[in-house]
Amino acid sequence: MSQLKLAGQPFDLARAVTQTVRLKTALDKTPADTIYRADELAKVSGVREKDIRQTSTFGHSLLSGYSAKVGATRFWGNPKAIKELLRQVGR
Numbered sequence: 001m002s003q004l005k006l007a008g009q010p011f012d013l014a015r016a017v018t019q020t021v022r023l024k025t026a027l028d029k030t031p032a033d034t035i036y037r038a039d040e041l042a043k044v045s046g047v048r049e050k051d052i053r054q055t056s057t058f059g060h061s062l063l064s065g066y067s068a069k070v071g072a073t074r075f076w077g078n079p080k081a082i083k084e085l086l087r088q089v090g091r
Contacts, residue, residue: 019051032080
């Protein structure tokens, strides 16, 4: 069987899981009143923006409640921040 590719790169499940855990750990440490776009979260978490966007595309269950899409923009934060974002936009 041929090697799977993700966004043109060889798929590495261990890397994907590690990046997801790093992202969750970083978000757990963020203030409850702060949300981020993917580019901002990349700076805070040390996870590449490309990996953050792929994580949101595939909807990893470990990050359930850590992001929400409002309009065309996906925002990230700890679950309290995301819950407040959704409250403020009426969802």
